[in-house]
Amino acid sequence: MFKNVLMVVALVAVAAAPSQAEQWKVDPVHSGVHFKVSHMVIAKVNGEFKEFDATLDFDGEDVSTASVQATAKTASISTDNERRDGHLKSPDFFDAEKYPEITFKSKKVIKGEGNKFQLVGDLTMRGVTKEVTFNCEFNGTVDFGQGIKAGFTATTTINRQDFGVAWSKTLDSGGLVAGNDVEITLEFEFDKVA
Numbered sequence: 001m002f003k004n005v006l007m008v009v010a011l012v013a014v015a016a017a018p019s020q021a022e023q024w025k026v027d028p029v030h031s032g033v034h035f036k037v038s039h040m041v042i043a044k045v046n047g048e049f050k051e052f053d054a055t056l057d058f059d060g061e062d063v064s065t066a067s068v069q070a071t072a073k074t075a076s077i078s079t080d081n082e083r084r085d086g087h088l089k090s091p092d093f094f095d096a097e098k099y100p101e102i103t104f105k106s107k108k109v110i111k112g113e114g115n116k117f118q119l120v121g122d123l124t125m126r127g128v129t130k131e132v133t134f135n136c137e138f139n140g141t142v143d144f145g146q147g148i149k150a151g152f153t154a155t156t157t158i159n160r161q162d163f164g165v166a167w168s169k170t171l172d173s174g175g176l177v178a179g180n181d182v183e184i185t186l187e188f189e190f191d192k193v194a
Contacts, residue, residue: 021065024150024190026054031188033072037160038179047088049102051076056190060150063117063138064109070186072102093165099126107131115139119154125163132156134186148192155185 033049054070074096077088089096106121115138123132139151159180160166 021057021059021067023193024056024058025193026052026056026070027149027189027191028052032186034185034187036183036185038181045079045084047077047079049073049076050078054188054190056150056188058150058190060141060148060192063115063136064111066106066109066117066119068104068106068119068121070104074100074102095126104132123158123163126165128163130158130162132158134184150190150192152188152190153186154188155183157181157183 031052031054033052035047036044037047038044049072051073052071054068056066056068058066074094075089077085077094077096079085079088088094091098094102103124104121106119108120110118110120112118117136117138119134119136120131121134122129134154134156136152136154139153141148141150143149160182161180
């Protein structure tokens, strides 16, 4: 009798145990770290960081199990304008020599409807760390015969001034040459590695 009770307890414990997280690594060839910022009030400039990395712990199905760490190299910033990129790398903006990386480390997941969720974590830029929330969508997984891939889209808007990216110049009309609000979009395709 006692043996049967132990067996039932063991089975319940196994059934109640959380899914085992799996390790995933970003595929940089099929991913991107993009941003958009207002220019002279009337237009928006698009840019990206060409060098980045991200790792994901995720069971492959339940987004509530997901946690992610990501980095972007500030010196890899590109807006398709060499002069502007040089200014963005300077101490006026990212100060790439002193602060070579932007980092993000997730802290929690808030599940939404369907495949949507929010990812809350710490974003660090220019030595300043602030909590940010990304609105995310899990695009599913696919096994294409050479391994399993998972796709995610994540967006957020931050105020660059909050992170000490403070260069600003005011137009005669009162608007800013470079806006403070920066729209960030991450398109990440991950490869399952373990």
